[in-house]
Amino acid sequence: MNNENENFLTGIKKFFKKIFKGGLGQLTIPVIAIALLVVFNIIRDPSFFSIAIQHNNDGNIVLAGNLISIINGASELAVLAMGMTLVTAACGGQDISVGAMAAIAGSAFVKVLKSASVINAPIVLLGFLMACLVAVIFASFNGTLVSVFKIQPMIATLILYTCGRSIAYWINGGATPTVSSPIISGIGSFIPGIPIPTPVLIVIAVAIIFKLVFHFTSLELFTQSVGINGSAARLNGINSTFIKLLSFMILGLCVAVAGTIGVSRLGLINHETLLLDVEMDTILAVAIGGNSLGGGKFKISGSIIGAYVIQMLTITLYAMKVSSTDVKAYKAIVIIILVVIGSPVIKAKFEKLMTHMKNRKKVSVKGAQ
Amino acid sequence: MMKKKFGSLVLVGSLMASLLFSACTSGGSTSTTSSTGSTGTAATATTASAGVIKVGVVNNPPSESGYREANVKDMEAVFSTANGYELKTAYSLKNDEQLQAAQGFITEGVDYLLISAAETTGWDEVLKKAQEAGIKVYLFDRMIDVDEGLYEAAVVSDMSAEGDTAVNWLLSQNLPEYNVIHIQGAMGSDAQIGRTGALQAQFDAGKMNCVVQQTATWDEAEAKKIVESVINSGDAFNVIYAENDGMAKGAVAALDEAGITHGVNGDVIVMGFDCNKWALRELKAGAWNYDGQCSPFQAQIISDLIQGKTSTSTKKIINEEKGFDAKTITDADIDTYGLGE
Numbered sequence: 001m002n003n004e005n006e007n008f009l010t011g012i013k014k015f016f017k018k019i020f021k022g023g024l025g026q027l028t029i030p031v032i033a034i035a036l037l038v039v040f041n042i043i044r045d046p047s048f049f050s051i052a053i054q055h056n057n058d059g060n061i062v063l064a065g066n067l068i069s070i071i072n073g074a075s076e077l078a079v080l081a082m083g084m085t086l087v088t089a090a091c092g093g094q095d096i097s098v099g100a101m102a103a104i105a106g107s108a109f110v111k112v113l114k115s116a117s118v119i120n121a122p123i124v125l126l127g128f129l130m131a132c133l134v135a136v137i138f139a140s141f142n143g144t145l146v147s148v149f150k151i152q153p154m155i156a157t158l159i160l161y162t163c164g165r166s167i168a169y170w171i172n173g174g175a176t177p178t179v180s181s182p183i184i185s186g187i188g189s190f191i192p193g194i195p196i197p198t199p200v201l202i203v204i205a206v207a208i209i210f211k212l213v214f215h216f217t218s219l220e221l222f223t224q225s226v227g228i229n230g231s232a233a234r235l236n237g238i239n240s241t242f243i244k245l246l247s248f249m250i251l252g253l254c255v256a257v258a259g260t261i262g263v264s265r266l267g268l269i270n271h272e273t274l275l276l277d278v279e280m281d282t283i284l285a286v287a288i289g290g291n292s293l294g295g296g297k298f299k300i301s302g303s304i305i306g307a308y309v310i311q312m313l314t315i316t317l318y319a320m321k322v323s324s325t326d327v328k329a330y331k332a333i334v335i336i337i338l339v340v341i342g343s344p345v346i347k348a349k350f351e352k353l354m355t356h357m358k359n360r361k362k363v364s365v366k367g368a369q
Numbered sequence: 370m371m372k373k374k375f376g377s378l379v380l381v382g383s384l385m386a387s388l389l390f391s392a393c394t395s396g397g398s399t400s401t402t403s404s405t406g407s408t409g410t411a412a413t414a415t416t417a418s419a420g421v422i423k424v425g426v427v428n429n430p431p432s433e434s435g436y437r438e439a440n441v442k443d444m445e446a447v448f449s450t451a452n453g454y455e456l457k458t459a460y461s462l463k464n465d466e467q468l469q470a471a472q473g474f475i476t477e478g479v480d481y482l483l484i485s486a487a488e489t490t491g492w493d494e495v496l497k498k499a500q501e502a503g504i505k506v507y508l509f510d511r512m513i514d515v516d517e518g519l520y521e522a523a524v525v526s527d528m529s530a531e532g533d534t535a536v537n538w539l540l541s542q543n544l545p546e547y548n549v550i551h552i553q554g555a556m557g558s559d560a561q562i563g564r565t566g567a568l569q570a571q572f573d574a575g576k577m578n579c580v581v582q583q584t585a586t587w588d589e590a591e592a593k594k595i596v597e598s599v600i601n602s603g604d605a606f607n608v609i610y611a612e613n614d615g616m617a618k619g620a621v622a623a624l625d626e627a628g629i630t631h632g633v634n635g636d637v638i639v640m641g642f643d644c645n646k647w648a649l650r651e652l653k654a655g656a657w658n659y660d661g662q663c664s665p666f667q668a669q670i671i672s673d674l675i676q677g678k679t680s681t682s683t684k685k686i687i688n689e690e691k692g693f694d695a696k697t698i699t700d701a702d703i704d705t706y707g708l709g710e
Contacts, residue, residue, distance in 0.1 A: 057625040064627055066601045073594055169432055176435065176615060176709065178647040189626055266589050266622050268647075270615055273588040318598035324583045324591070325556060 026290030026297075029342040030305040033288065037312050041066075041319075048319065056190065063195045066315055074311035075199035076102075076258040076275060079206050081285035081303040083254030088286050089227045090247040091146055092295030093153025098255050099278040100164020101138050103271045105131040105259035107171035110179055110269045119181040132256040138164075139252025140245065147244035161279070168271035176270045179263075188264030199261045203304075206257060210300055223247060227295035281310050288338055309338075421455045422675065424448050425474030426483045427467050430460035435645060439708045440510065440665035444483075447668035454672075464488040471495045475502050481675055485510040496520065507674070509667040517684050522674060524667040524686045528563025531690045535640060535661040536567040538692055539608065540576075542638065547577035548605055552592045552620060553584040554612040560663065564612045564642060580606045585616050592619035600627045608638045614648035617641030617657065632656040633695050644693065646707030652695045653703065661692040662706065 024031055041048040051065040080098050087095050112127035113119055138160060145156035191198055214220040225233040226240040234240050258278075263269050287293055288309055289302025313334055317327045340346060426448070431438040441460075448454040457479060459470030464487040474482055475498055482504050486492060489512060496519040499506050508523035539547070551568060554561035561584075571577040581599050585591035592611060599606060600623060609624075609631075611617035617639055624631050624639075631637040633655035641648055644662040651657045667688055673679040691706055 055628045057628055057630065062626060062628075064601070066598070069594070069597045069601060073597075166432070176645065176647075178618075189622070262590065266593070266615075266618050268589060268615060268618055270587075270589060273586075273590070273615070275590075276586075276588055315594070315598060318583075318595060319602060321581060324585065324595065 026299055027302050027305065029290050029338060030288050030302055030309055033309045033338055034305060034312065037309065037316060041316055045319070053195070058185075058190075058192070060190055060192050061195050062190050062197075066319060068197065070308065070312045070315050071200050072197040073315065074307045075197075075203050076261050077278060077281055077285060077311060078203045078304050078307040079254050079258045079261070080251075080278060080282045081289070081307045082206060082210055082300050083251035084282045084286050085289070085291055085298050085300050085303040086223060086247040087153070087251050088283075088291060088293060089295055089298035090223045090244050091153050092227060092293075093146070094279075094283045094286070094293070095139075095142055095157045095248065095251055096154055096279045096283075097138075097142060097157040097160035097164055098251070098258075098282055099275045100160055100168070101135055101252070101255045102259035102262060102275045102278065103165050103168035103269075104138060104171065105135040105256045106263040106269050106274050107168040107271060108134040109256075109260050109263055110177050111171055113179045113181075113184075114177060119179065119183060121183060124181075124183050124187075128256070128260055131260055132253055135256040135259070136249050136252040139248045139255065143245040143248025146248065147241045165271050168269075168274075172269060172271055176268055178268045180267045184264045184267050188261065188266065199265075202257065202261060206254070207300070207304065219243075219246075224297055228297070281307075284335055285310055288335070288342075290342055310335075421450075421453055422481065423455045423457070423479040424481045424483060424675075425457045425459070425471070425477070425479035427459050427461075427471050427474070428483075428485045429462055429487060433462065435643060435708045436663065436665050440485075440667070443666045443668045447672050452672070462487055464491055468492070468495055472498070475499050475504060478502070479504060482506045483671060484508050484513070486513050489514045493519075505675075507671050509671060510665075512685075520684070522671075522681050522684055522686055524670050524688055526663050526690065527687045528559050528663065529566050530563075530687065531642070531661055531663050532564045532567035534690050534692045535564070535610075535642070535659065536571060538659055538694065539610070539638070539640065540571075544607060544638075547571075547608055548580050549577050549608040549610055550580050550596060550599055550606050550620070551582040552595060552609070552611040552616045553582065554616070555586045556584050560642070561612060563663070564661075568610055577608075580604050585619070587613055587615065589615040589619035592616035593623045596620045596623035597627075600624075600629070607636065608640070610640045612642055614641040614643045614645045614660065617648070618651075621651075621656065632658055643708060644691065644706055645709050646703055647709070649693060649698060649703040649707045652693055652698050653700070655695055658695050659692060662690065664688050664691055664706075665708070666706075 038049070049065070049067045051063055051067055053061060054064055056062045080102075084094060084098065087093075109127045109131040112130045113123060116123040142153075142157050142160060145151045145159075146153050149156075186192075187198055187202075189197060194201075222233070222238050222243050225236070225238060226243045230240045233243075258275065262274050283293070285306035286303045288306035289299065289304070291298045291302055310331070313331055314327060317330055318324070322330060426444055428441060428444070429437050431441040441458075444458070445456065448456040457474060457477070459467070459473070461467050461470065467484075467487050468491065471482060471484065472495060475495070482499055484492075484506065485508070492513045492515050496506055496513075496515055500519060506520040508520055508525070510525060512523055512525055513520075549568070549572075551565075553565055568577070572579045572582075581595065581604075583595045585595055592615075596609065596619070609617065609620045611620050618641075621631060621639055624637060629636055631639050638659070639657040640659040640661070641657060642661045642663070644660050648657070648660050652660050670679075670686065670688070674681065693702060693706075
């Protein structure tokens with residue numbers, strides 16, 4: 001018994017040592033953040049993470065609870081964060097028009113569904129492909145400005161950020177078109193017989209696709225080298241213009257997926273509110289994930305964890321009945337702390353402190369001898 | 370040096386492009402369209418008055434909201450050639466552009482000027498000029514800070530009346546207790562203040578119990594998250610009061626996923642605002658209980674005043690606010706009063 005306890009304790013010790021030594025690399029900060037939020041919530045309300053199994057109004061057995069709300073609610077953010085990570089790594093800047101582009105993609109999706117007399121699987125697929133096409137075209141516009149014309153990403157994407165939602169309005173041709181179909185609710189909430197929300201499954205699918213692409217192509221390496229030093233990469237035969245453009249096009253696909261999920265959740269497209277302000281959360285997810293916003297090395301998994309950190313923070317604050325106008329302020333405080341802790345300056349200080357303590361330990365051990 | 374110049378050129382170009390885009394989209398352009406092609410068509414008009422009545426409408430662009438879209442359509446339908454009118458319209462979100470358009474209408478010589486102003490100030494001069502030219506002015510939807518003598522009448526909405534109508538309906542349901550989830554619109558907007566006021570009074574008086582009061586800033590997805598968090602916390606509730614249709618839809622999605630019944634014969638009463646057609650259909654299907662509306666239909670009232678069919682003793686005419694009950698709504702109501710398609 002005692003032995004087991006000891007084993008357990010040493011296990012924990014090892015784990016923390018690993019974390020504090022930075023054994024998790026750039027994932028250290030997001031993992032600590034999520035751990036802190038989990039501990040905080042369990043202390044505040046032990047039943048916070050309990051998961052209930054229940055019937056929804058369509059008679060399906062589904063999972064419910066705060067944990068499901070968090071994982072489900074962060075889906076769009078997670079998908080966008082994956083694409084944004086790539087753009088950030090390759091271009092050293094961010095696309096601030098993802099929310100507006102998602103509104104355009106969502107509108108294109110709804111437009112196709114509305115033009116059909118019956119909504120069936122091929123039509124939904126066609127709508128999704130249309131959303132992808134439209135999003136990739138707009139993303140390529142951003143990408144061309146950045147890669148060919150060498151405009152700063154934030155300035156280049158400011159154009160679509162400004163006018164994107166109005167373009168979505170033109171596509172909709174009116175206020176808020178609605179679509180209702182079992183297929184749409186299957187994409188946005190639950191597929192009958194599967195108790196896990198479909199958006200969660202979509203996130204997993206997208207993550208797997210990224211993993212496969214990185215495994216079978218040199219995209220990851222090329223993106224990193226372009227991000228670290230574009231001209232050096234070019235001298236080594238990497239077409240940096242194309243890699244940058246490609247990163248935007250991939251982000252465009254992510255935007256189409258996020259827009260489709262967003263529309264399908266409620267079967268309604270509101271060009272003014274669909275994924276409103278999501279661009280800021282997306283950039284934050286990338287930053288919390290420990291990725292350098294100046295480009296270069298990156299980890300997609302960090303950004304995904306970052307997305308869940310943001311969503312968990314929001315749901316926690318809602319559960320505490322914090323007024324949603326104040327939520328943004330609290331979120332900002334937590335994020336400032338996270339980003340500052342993750343900054344190179346603090347990291348260097350911390351490492352210095354660690355080595356200092358180690359040296360002192362050695363000295364004292366020597367002294368004892 | 371060359372590179373720098375080129376870079377700045379591109380920058381200027383992109384800025385101009387973005388300006389161009391945003392200008393097009395904010396509806397900043399003032400277009401003047403005449404609904405009658407020629408006087409030939411006016412000859413077929415059914416009114417007994419001599420010739421057509423020329424009406425100039427200065428309004429916000431239809432792209433502003435579903436409300437404005439319905440408002441613009443209503444104006445076009447009532448002041449039509451068939452009704453004996455010649456309609457000229459100008460749409461802008463900017464006060465100075467609206468003033469210029471009004472000036473233009475005065476120069477062109479319209480008989481009546483109808484105004485829904487972007488801002489309440491700055492209209493004195495133009496309205497005085499209109500008076501000198503013998504043009505009668507009607508205000509609709511929004512008031513202007515000018516002397517009452519400068520306009521014939523103002524047909525406006527009373528936002529607080531809209532909230533009162535909804536809350537009175539809720540009280541008439543005689544529930545044993547009211548545990549309300551209150552989802553607010555963008556804080557500080559006219560619609561939010563009007564729709565919150567009456568309900569807040571009930572909370573303050575202790576007649577209704579506020580389970581949660583949160584703003585979702587008109588965002589459907591946010592409304593769903595708010596209701597989800599209440600369901601997860603296990604707090605009991607039996608009313609959802611959402612300040613527009615979209616947020617009510619979001620709230621209902623959360624109820625559906627949690628297997629909570631709603632609407633007529635359901636456990637939870639669902640209330641929305643705006644009366645979009647799709648929302649009224651939800652009402653008709655019994656999935657929701659109530660939908661309130663800030664009426665965008667002022668044209669008929671003004672038309673009746675112009676043609677002398679009705680007269681008014683006060684300058685300010687409060688447009689009647691509608692509210693629909695799921696048990697009494699008809700398909701005709703949906704066609705007549707529903708916004709959008």
